[in-house]
Amino acid sequence: MIKTQISEIKKLLSTPKDVVIVPHKNPDGDAMGSTLGLYHYLTSYNHNATVIAPNDYPDFLKWLPGNDSVVIFENQQEKSEALIENADLIFTLDFNAFHRSGDMEKPLEASLATKLMIDHHQQPDNYAKYTYSDTSMSSTCEMVYNFIEMLGDLNKIDSKIASCLYTGIMTDTGSFRFPSTTSRTHEVVGNLIAKGANNSNIHNNVFDTNNYSRLQLLGRALQNLKVIPELRTAYITLSQEELDEFNFKKGDTEGFVNYGLSLKGVIFAAIFIENQQEGIIKISLRSKGSFSVNQFSRAHFNGGGHDNAAGGRCEESLQATIDKFISILPQYKDELSQE
Numbered sequence: 531m532i533k534t535q536i537s538e539i540k541k542l543l544s545t546p547k548d549v550v551i552v553p554h555k556n557p558d559g560d561a562m563g564s565t566l567g568l569y570h571y572l573t574s575y576n577h578n579a580t581v582i583a584p585n586d587y588p589d590f591l592k593w594l595p596g597n598d599s600v601v602i603f604e605n606q607q608e609k610s611e612a613l614i615e616n617a618d619l620i621f622t623l624d625f626n627a628f629h630r631s632g633d634m635e636k637p638l639e640a641s642l643a644t645k646l647m648i649d650h651h652q653q654p655d656n657y658a659k660y661t662y663s664d665t666s667m668s669s670t671c672e673m674v675y676n677f678i679e680m681l682g683d684l685n686k687i688d689s690k691i692a693s694c695l696y697t698g699i700m701t702d703t704g705s706f707r708f709p710s711t712t713s714r715t716h717e718v719v720g721n722l723i724a725k726g727a728n729n730s731n732i733h734n735n736v737f738d739t740n741n742y743s744r745l746q747l748l749g750r751a752l753q754n755l756k757v758i759p760e761l762r763t764a765y766i767t768l769s770q771e772e773l774d775e776f777n778f779k780k781g782d783t784e785g786f787v788n789y790g791l792s793l794k795g796v797i798f799a800a801i802f803i804e805n806q807q808e809g810i811i812k813i814s815l816r817s818k819g820s821f822s823v824n825q826f827s828r829a830h831f832n833g834g835g836h837d838n839a840a841g842g843r844c845e846e847s848l849q850a851t852i853d854k855f856i857s858i859l860p861q862y863k864d865e866l867s868q869e
């Protein structure tokens with residue numbers, strides 16, 4: 531983001547505005563942390579800001595400061611549409627194409643508000659007047675920290691903003707272990723702790739609030755884990771029947787896909803989760819090294835994301851989806867057998 535844009539944004543923000551802040555559909559820790567972090571920053575300047583999430587998000591994020599102020603589009607459509615129509619500014623965070631906001635796509639497209647994008651996914655669309663896009667970033671939360679710094683306002687970061695931003699950096703970096711974690715990421719995280727993010731409590735809130743049935747579901751997922759050693763690939767399936775058996779709730783399968791990747795030698799992991807209500811198989815893909823799951827998902831499963839973490843979907847049955855996956859894999863034999 532260049533200096534002239536920053537000074538224009540500073541000017542825009544110099545008088546109170548009606549602001550809408552949007553995360554992607556099925557918001558994760560980075561999406562909710564970045565939107566709520568920005569929300570606290572903007573409200574400290576007396577802007578009338580509202581986070582509108584396309585749909586609900588997991589309970590392990592509901593402790594985030596400002597959670598009670600979040601409007602869920604799916605549950606409060608009229609109110610959301612009025613807020614969007616009335617907005618002077620719309621920030622879209624942690625996504626870069628309107629269709630990633632689900633049913634908010636049309637109202638966002640129709641809105642005349644000035645749009646600002648802050649995001650770290652590949653291939654951003656060109657809808658925003660101000661685009662801060664950097665695919666090398668660990669998380670959108672790290673970028674919101676940079677954004678606040680560029681505006682000369684690091685001193686405005688209080689414990690609420692710090693807790694929100696810490697959460698998203700932590701979840702998007704797999705607790706600071708993925709290659710996107712840099713010395714700068716640790717510097718930012720160190721500053722956030724200094725400003726009041728209680729790191730130990732945040733880890734507890736996000737990772738240690740399992741209930742028994744979720745752990746049982748993980749047990750089933752691990753039993754279903756299949757490995758294709760010659761292609762260094764592992765995948766997990768969960769049918770709707772299995773999800774129902776273990777009382778599945780949103781967020782329960784978060785992180786399951788990583789177990790495949792923890793197997794020695796495996797560099798490509800997938801999970802296929804049946805969603806009967808939407809009539810789709812939701813797919814999560816993870817890789818280690820240079821095999822791009824973003825490209826794989828864009829090419830075959832109507833999705834995208836990052837090089838090492840992407841999502842996608844398939845409208846066929848669970849079995850047909852897996853058959854399709856297995857039949858495609860040999861095309862990537864060379865890439866998957868590389869170190």
Ligand code: 5GP
Nearest residue numbers: 813814815832833834835836839840841842
């Ligand atoms: P997850 O597997 O956790 O749902 O998503 C992994 C990453 O890919 C996240 O950064 C997420 O935002 C992105 N992602 C998930 N699904 C899609 C999709 O359908 N399209 C695109 N472009 N990105 C996705």
Ligand code: MN
Nearest residue numbers: 560624670702
């Ligand atoms: Mn993210």
